[in-house]
Amino acid sequence: MKENRLGINLAGLKLQNPTMLASGILGYTTETFKNIADGGAGAIVTKSVGLKPRSGYANPTVTQTNCGLINAMGLPNPGIEEFAKEISETKNVLHIPLIVSIYGFTAEEYATVAKKAATAGADAVELNVSCPHVKETGSEIGQKAEILKEVIKKVKAAVPKPVFVKLSPNVTSIMEIAEASVDAGADVITAINTVKAMAIDVETAKPILSNKVGGLSGPAIKPIALRCVYEIYQHVNVPIIGCGGITNWHDAVEFLLAGASAIQIGTAIATKGSNIFKAITRGIDAYLKRKGFRSVDEIVGLSHKS
Numbered sequence: 001m002k003e004n005r006l007g008i009n010l011a012g013l014k015l016q017n018p019t020m021l022a023s024g025i026l027g028y029t030t031e032t033f034k035n036i037a038d039g040g041a042g043a044i045v046t047k048s049v050g051l052k053p054r055s056g057y058a059n060p061t062v063t064q065t066n067c068g069l070i071n072a073m074g075l076p077n078p079g080i081e082e083f084a085k086e087i088s089e090t091k092n093v094l095h096i097p098l099i100v101s102i103y104g105f106t107a108e109e110y111a112t113v114a115k116k117a118a119t120a121g122a123d124a125v126e127l128n129v130s131c132p133h134v135k136e137t138g139s140e141i142g143q144k145a146e147i148l149k150e151v152i153k154k155v156k157a158a159v160p161k162p163v164f165v166k167l168s169p170n171v172t173s174i175m176e177i178a179e180a181s182v183d184a185g186a187d188v189i190t191a192i193n194t195v196k197a198m199a200i201d202v203e204t205a206k207p208i209l210s211n212k213v214g215g216l217s218g219p220a221i222k223p224i225a226l227r228c229v230y231e232i233y234q235h236v237n238v239p240i241i242g243c244g245g246i247t248n249w250h251d252a253v254e255f256l257l258a259g260a261s262a263i264q265i266g267t268a269i270a271t272k273g274s275n276i277f278k279a280i281t282r283g284i285d286a287y288l289k290r291k292g293f294r295s296v297d298e299i300v301g302l303s304h305k306s
Ligand SMILES: Cc1cc2nc3c(=O)[nH]c(=O)nc-3n(C[C@H](O)[C@H](O)[C@H](O)COP(=O)(O)O)c2cc1C
Pocket: 022, 023, 024, 025, 047, 048, 062, 069, 071, 073, 075, 101, 128, 131, 166, 192, 193, 194, 216, 217, 218, 219, 221, 243, 244, 245, 246, 264, 265, 266, 267, 268
């Protein structure tokens, strides 16, 4: 049998390789998830879903910069009741872990949505406590350690599945927020969501996005995300998923060396397509082979040891 240097165990979930689809990049349909799995992803994170359907903000919701995207979609989603059907359908055809990203406006709402997602078949939930552009949820929860802890404790009590907590870089100390998350029971930390940002149209003299402020993703935020992962690794002992600006195997390996056990890819899919997962996995495998490592685990956090 061919040796698999790339398999990982993420809080009990078995991934054939450490690449994952980041939340929000490709909608909610079974067909899309199947396409991402065929592209070689080790796991999938859905777009964030809440208790009730939401239409999101008016256009423009996304604008391009010369180093990434700024988006303020406003968390459009069909609501968990509707999406639960898609989760069950997806689980019937998908052979890789499906992680459902959820948000709420109270701790109870997070717990209710998490429970419905887990009942429908989600292998884990990822708490979006880091969206920078919707009031009273996302980063407004993830920036306050006490409220964040309450959310995590309620979700942990409601679901028997691993709970991933996705953090915002828009905080004074991401290490303190990561520690608080783990104290409250987080099984995995995902770092990072987008960086609060904006763009202005000089002809109209108005902000481009209808929400004015959004979140920056793509290559511009990679060094920020890498620093966050490096700092979190020094303070918590649960697996970390690195996310932010990863576009090739070299970026992915940097995150693994900083302390990430897995990586998520978002914006790069827009330019490179779903086969990016295979390309990055091949690159990581070649790197491990060239350096004489037997498994991806051997390089997780290695930059802290040298
Ligand atoms: C258009 C768009 C929509 C997003 N929607 C969500 C979302 O619903 N939930 C979430 O947790 N993150 C969301 N994100 C953030 C990404 O999951 C990711 O954290 C961020 O884009 C950084 O990774 P990247 O540079 O590889 O895109 C979204 C990002 C983009 C660009």
